[in-house]
Amino acid sequence: MRHTLHLRRTLTAVLTTTLLAGGVLLGQTVTAEPAAAAKMTCNIDQLRTDARKERDRAAQLRRLGARTEANRAAARADALERRAQQCHDAENNNRPIWQ
Known part of the structure; x- marks a missing residue:
C-alpha cells in the first residue's frame, strides 16, 4: 500500500508538470505574432x-x-x-x- 501512494504522487506530479508545460507552449503559440503579419x-x-x-x-x-x-x-x-x-x-x- 505504501508503494502505491508514492507512485500516485509521482504520476500526479508528472501529469501536472506536463499539463503546465503544454499550457505554456500553447499560450506562447497563440499570442506570438505570425511571421507573415510582421x-x-x-x-x-x-x-x-x-x-x-x-x-x-x-x-x-x-x-x-x-x-x-x-x-x-x-x-x-x-x-x-x-x-x-x-x-x-x-x-x-x-x-x-x-x-
Missing part, C-alpha cells in the same frame, strides 16, 4: 535607384566584354525592379476603402 517597409525610390545603378553597371560590363557578369547585373536589376513594383502594388492595394 510589418515590412521598403523604400521604392531607393530600390529603383539601385536598379538603375545595376543597369548602368551591366551596360558598362557589356561594353568591356564581360557578358556573364553583365547578365548577372541585369538579373539583379530586374529583381530590384520587380521588388519595387511589388512594394508599389502592395502600397496601393492595401489602402482602406474609405480614403
Whole structure:
C-alpha cells in the first residue's frame, strides 16, 4: 500500500508538470505574432535607384566584354525592379476603402 501512494504522487506530479508545460507552449503559440503579419517597409525610390545603378553597371560590363557578369547585373536589376513594383502594388492595394 505504501508503494502505491508514492507512485500516485509521482504520476500526479508528472501529469501536472506536463499539463503546465503544454499550457505554456500553447499560450506562447497563440499570442506570438505570425511571421507573415510582421510589418515590412521598403523604400521604392531607393530600390529603383539601385536598379538603375545595376543597369548602368551591366551596360558598362557589356561594353568591356564581360557578358556573364553583365547578365548577372541585369538579373539583379530586374529583381530590384520587380521588388519595387511589388512594394508599389502592395502600397496601393492595401489602402482602406474609405480614403
